[in-house]
Amino acid sequence: MNFALGKYVPYDTWVHRMDARAKLAATILFMVAVFFPMATWTMTLVAQGFLLLFVSFILASTKTRLRSILTSLKSLWVMVLFLLIIYVLVPKATNTLGVAWTWNGWTVYWDSFAEAARVIVRLVMMIMIAMALTSSTKPLDLTYALQWYLSPLKPLHFPVEEVAMTISIALRFIPTLLEDAMRVMRAQSSRGVDFAHGNLWKRITGLTSLIIPLFVSSFLRSEELANAMECRCYDPREKRTKYRKLHFRVSDIFLLLAMAVITAGIITISAMKIDFFALMGIVAL
């Protein structure tokens, strides 16, 4: 099974070495920046181009292979087609880029294509930044980061540590359960269940023969795991010490600041509808 998105790749780059909390915050800041609209199309091109370069640089730094980036973007073409159809059929009231062509009294504007392209570029950037985060950060470190951000909720009796423990156990058991699923699938196939052929109904009923044994085995596993944890003195209500600790370094603060400045800049330009080209006396689109 191939999940390009969300798979940790153990390299040793500066992105990998960064603190998970800084990376998580920077990712969210970047996603915010991506979504701010610009006053004109040229400004959009400049802003989105800048962000695209930025995220490409980060992703390249994590040594993620171009092929795995392309594989995870592959499924986007359905989205491209869908957006194009929507934007061509429902054009906006103001179109600044002009008419592409008219056909039988139906006008197609260039804006529709630009609009679709903008949404796609946004999505691509979101996927790229998420890839950069997940390929350079161990799931467990992400869990710790999440736990750290949620820790202010502790006085409100929000079970922060239990949630983090649950997530880390869920992550730890993904490969085990996948293995289980494969084993059940092979066992059922050898008994004549066909998962790949037949009509939809047949395939769905075939799937139940996979899901039910998987459920049963997961419940058995969870009971045994709970016993094992209890025997090793685990008590969610008691205080525990921590083996893993995240380290915030100067470089983390630096990158977080840089990201904050970029996001703040984008928001300011967007909110004040600043057009660099107009300021320089160039009339742009």
Added chain:
Amino acid sequence: MNIAEIRHLSFAYNETKSVLHDVSFSLEEGKYYCLVGHNGSGKSTLAKCLMGLQSEFEGDIILFGLPLDRKNLFSIRSRIGIVFQNPDNQFVGSTVADDIAFGLENKRIPREKMQSIIDDFAAKTGMAEYLDREPSMLSGGQKQRVAIAGVLAMGPDLIIFDEATSMLDPKGKKEIIDLVHQLRKENPGLTILSITHDVEEAARADEVLVMNKGSILMQGKPEEVFSRIDDLKAIHLSAPFFYELRAALIERGLKIPEDIKTAEQLEEYLCR
């Protein structure tokens, strides 16, 4: 000194399904016990009772001089370790180091002390090179060794192995049993209770307990227990190879001296 006293222990899951009846035995400090018996004889339930996982039992369980109840549960549990059968279902951490650390975190060992404890017990169980590995990258035998390291790191006085080798291949099985013997040599005060199907393992124990239908049928040194081959056969258990062979030879009229205790000695004697 007795570290465990079990008196008249009975346990039933419900009114019709009684699992343990009037089980009494005691465990002495520093000895290696093997508990053998058929599937469904109540071996694992007994282990669960000792760990305080089944609290609705009748009778007394006294561990380290303390009766097993809600009040003493934490202090008793922190002195007993258990290694279960399924290597996957007791691996809590996401890496080997995290899993060994899990028990330490629960016991509130300060973070500064953890790394040296983890390194120490990973080395003792031969897992020092694997500290960063995830469980999916380890074999069953390696996972069981991690489980043992995790248990040892908590500094227990009693370790229970609940069929810890039954899901392993022969090589992994042998490695785990050798590890247990090595641990015993290093920690003379450590008591081990191994629940097992493997009679060859039981032959190397200090004492053997035989369970059948929820009761302790026999308890004694391996040579005493396994000499009662007919009693074992009656409950469908076999004795280790040496005892089976010796019984078969005696049946055919051979006289075998008392001081012959292993298959090798027997071979030498027969060849003479």
